[in-house]
Amino acid sequence: MTFQGMTLTPFSDFSEARVCTSYTLPIAFNGSLRVPEGLESNKGNIYMASTSPPEVLKAYYEQFQKDFSLFLKCRSEELVAGGRMVLTVLGRRSDDPSSKECCYIWELLAIALNDMVIEGLIEEEKLNSFNIPNYTPSPAEVKSEVLKEGSFCIDLLEVTEVNWNAYHNEFNLSDAFKDGGYNVAKCVRAVAEPLLASHFGEAIMDEVFRRYREIIADRMAKEKTEFVNVIISLIKG
Numbered sequence: 001m002t003f004q005g006m007t008l009t010p011f012s013d014f015s016e017a018r019v020c021t022s023y024t025l026p027i028a029f030n031g032s033l034r035v036p037e038g039l040e041s042n043k044g045n046i047y048m049a050s051t052s053p054p055e056v057l058k059a060y061y062e063q064f065q066k067d068f069s070l071f072l073k074c075r076s077e078e079l080v081a082g083g084r085m086v087l088t089v090l091g092r093r094s095d096d097p098s099s100k101e102c103c104y105i106w107e108l109l110a111i112a113l114n115d116m117v118i119e120g121l122i123e124e125e126k127l128n129s130f131n132i133p134n135y136t137p138s139p140a141e142v143k144s145e146v147l148k149e150g151s152f153c154i155d156l157l158e159v160t161e162v163n164w165n166a167y168h169n170e171f172n173l174s175d176a177f178k179d180g181g182y183n184v185a186k187c188v189r190a191v192a193e194p195l196l197a198s199h200f201g202e203a204i205m206d207e208v209f210r211r212y213r214e215i216i217a218d219r220m221a222k223e224k225t226e227f228v229n230v231i232i233s234l235i236k237g
Contacts, residue, residue, distance in 0.1 A: 008187045028130035035133045036063040044114060047132040048098045057097050064135035068142075076151035081237045085152070091137050091230035093159055101228050102136035105164075105188065108219060112211040113200075121207070122200060130199050132192070134188035139230050148158040164216075181217025185209050 036059035043050050047062055075085055092102035100107075113130075116122040138143075139157055146152055165180035189209045197205055219225065 008139050009029070017128055021022060035061055036060055039131050042131060043128045044110070045082075045107075045129055046101050046110045046113065046127070047112070047134065049107050050098050050100075050103075052098055059112055061097060061141070062136050063207070064141070067147060068137075068145050071181045072146065072151055080112065081236055083236045084155070085236075086231070087233045087234070088229050088231045089137065089142070090134075090227055091142070092228050092229055093138065097136070097138075098113065101226070104219075104225070105184075105227075106132055106134075108215045109188065109192070109208075109212050113207055115211065116204070116208065121204060126200055130196075132195070137230060140147060142232055146232070146234065150235060153237050154236050156231070156233035158228045158231050160231060161226040162229060164220060164227065180220045181213040181215075183214050184220070185213035187190065188212070213217075 014194060038059045039056055042049075042056045045052055045056075048057055078084065092099055092103070095102060097103075107170060117124050117127050135234055139159055143157060146154055164184045189205075189212075191203055192207075194206065200208075
């Protein structure tokens with residue numbers, strides 16, 4: 001198992017590694033979580049959403065538990081006792097795994113795809129069989145898995161927020177960078193396009209992300225949009 005978007009940087013060789021750092025870009029997947037089984041009822045959605053049945057949320061969480069536990073086990077084998085690892089992952093504050101703070105970015109992409117289904121540009125069956133392999137854990141869920149796996153002690157656990165548009169406080173930007181919808185859609189495209197293209201085909205990607213950009217820009221103009229990062233510092237026991 002590999003964790004997409006996470007760059008582990010051991011200082012020293014693996015046999016004597018004492019520090020590893022890891023960071024996932026806010027719109028990168030929290031690891032190569034496998035698409036859980038049993039998502040057939042998640043019709044019209046491409047991720048966990050407010051309309052997802054309880055069994056879908058349960059399947060995603062159980063897959064996260066398996067994959068994150070294995071990730072911790074593998075990383076512990078690369079560190080000596082007392083070695084440290086810092087992880088920053090896209091997560092949520094809420095106890096609700098389908099809350100807006102963690103699922104909204106994918107719900108907006110689902111809107112673009114559903115509109116294309118209505119217009120006959122995408123087959124409904126294709127949409128209903130596509131799900132994003134991602135999970136946005138709460139601090140409590142991250143803590144629970146670390147304690148359960150047992151290889152690490154928790155040194156620090158905190159939550160921060162990052163605006164969807166990384167350039168929102170910058171000055172003297174070109175018109176392209178001032179376009180929050182463009183910035184966010186571009187970043188999500190870099191992460192999600194390989195999955196979307198392999199499922200729906202390359203031909204419609206430009207149209208998907210053109211629509212997605214417009215939807216994002218509209219929502220960002222009307223409401224506060226932020227990613228939630230869960231940061232955890234671990235020490236190998």
